[in-house]
Amino acid sequence: EDQVTQSPEALRLQEGESSSLNCSYTVSGLRGLFWYRQDPGKGPEFLFTLYSAGEEKEKERLKATLTKKESFLHITAPKPEDSATYLCAVHPIKAAGNKLTFGGGTRVLVKP
Amino acid sequence: NAGVMQNPRHLVRRRGQEARLRCSPMKGHSHVYWYRQLPEEGLKFMVYLQKENIIDESGMPKERFSAEFPKEGPSILRIQQVVRGDSAAYFCASSPLLAPKGNEQFFGPGTRLTVL
Numbered sequence: 001e002d003q004v005t006q007s008p009e010a011l012r013l014q015e016g017e018s019s020s021l022n023c024s025y026t027v028s029g030l031r032g033l034f035w036y037r038q039d040p041g042k043g044p045e046f047l048f049t050l051y052s053a054g055e056e057k058e059k060e061r062l063k064a065t066l067t068k069k070e071s072f073l074h075i076t077a078p079k080p081e082d083s084a085t086y087l088c089a090v091h092p093i094k095a096a097g098n099k100l101t102f103g104g105g106t107r108v109l110v111k112p
Numbered sequence: 113n114a115g116v117m118q119n120p121r122h123l124v125r126r127r128g129q130e131a132r133l134r135c136s137p138m139k140g141h142s143h144v145y146w147y148r149q150l151p152e153e154g155l156k157f158m159v160y161l162q163k164e165n166i167i168d169e170s171g172m173p174k175e176r177f178s179a180e181f182p183k184e185g186p187s188i189l190r191i192q193q194v195v196r197g198d199s200a201a202y203f204c205a206s207s208p209l210l211a212p213k214g215n216e217q218f219f220g221p222g223t224r225l226t227v228l
Contacts, residue, residue, distance in 0.1 A: 034216065043116075043203050043219035044155070087155065091215065098143065098207065098215055099157040099168060 002027045002092050006103035013078055013110045021073040021106045023088030033071050034100065035064050036087040044087055078110045114139065116206050116220035117186075124226045131191040131198070133223045137206030144187045145217055146179060149201040161187060194227045201225075 003026045013019055025033065032051050036044035048057040050066040057064050061082060063074040073086055085107045089100040117136040125131050137144050146158040157171040161181035172179065176194075181187040191198055201224050205217035 032215070036219075041224075043221045046216055046218055049216055089155075098145065098160055098217075099171065100145075100155075100217060101157070102147075102155040104154045 002090060002101045004088055004090055004101050004103035006086075006088055006106050008106060009104065010107045011109070013075075013108065015079055015110055015112050016077050018074070018076045018078070020075070021086055021108070023071040023073070023103055024069060025071070025088075025090050025103075026069075027090050027092040027101075029093035030090060031093045032091045033066055034089045034091070035062075035071070035073055036089065038085045038087055038105070047086075075108070078108075080110050080112050083108055083110045116204055116218055118202075118204050118220035118223050120223060121221060122224050122226070124228065125194050126228050127195055128193050131194050131225055133189040133191075133202050133204075133225070135187040135189070135204030135206075135220060137187070137204075138218055141206035141208050141218075143207045143215070144181050145205045145207075146187075146189050147203045147205065147219075149203060149222075151200070155203065158189075191225075194225075196227045199225055199227045 005024045007022045032049050034049050035047040038044045048064040053068045055066050061076045065072045085105045087105045089102045116138055119134050144161045147155045149155050159172045159179045160168040164183050176192045178190045201222045203219050203222045205219045207215045207217045
């Protein structure tokens with residue numbers, strides 16, 4: 001069964017304190033791995049898609065990387081507006097249809 | 113370019129009533145997905161539809177839940193005879209024609225269903 005585990009569950013950072021979020025996955029084969037940001041009371045906002053091990057993508061203070069077993073979301077010099085829940089999801093090759101399997105998310109709080 | 117639209121944003125129903133949730137995908141997107149987010153839990157896939165077809169409903173409860181995506185109009189998620197355990201946020205997502213690799217799904221703001 002496809003599984004996605006995110007750690008830590010929650011992360012408190014001081015403004016400017018860089019850190020990394022982990023997404024470990026177990027799938028029969030990976031078509032794509034996705035990162036989303038979700039603010040309270042809102043829908044997930046698409047951030048990145050990663051397709052193959054070694055791939056990296058960047059957007060402002062965020063950088064996502066991918067290996068064969070896990071993905072990291074690095075937050076460099078975070079600001080309070082980076083506070084959100086970050087969700088990781090996988091699209092397995094053998095998944096029926098196009099369904100995504102999500103992890104439980106990491107709640108990030110950046111204090112000024 | 114409008115994003116995925118969902119309505120209503122909040123819905124309150126009493127036990128035994130019906131709930132109808134609507135989703136209009138992004139312009140140019142022909143694939144629609146419904147996910148449910150229970151309190152303190154992650155997003156769980158429910159159903160995947162294309163116009164007039166249900167492609168994958170493996171995540172949908174067998175009873176009381178149904179979904180459609182007609183030729184004209186929004187996709188509808190229907191919950192009959194709601195129970196308190198149906199209280200959750202229901203999110204719709206859409207994607208364009210399936211890409212050769214993974215497909216980015218873009219989410220709407222969600223409908224928060226409360227069952228009294």
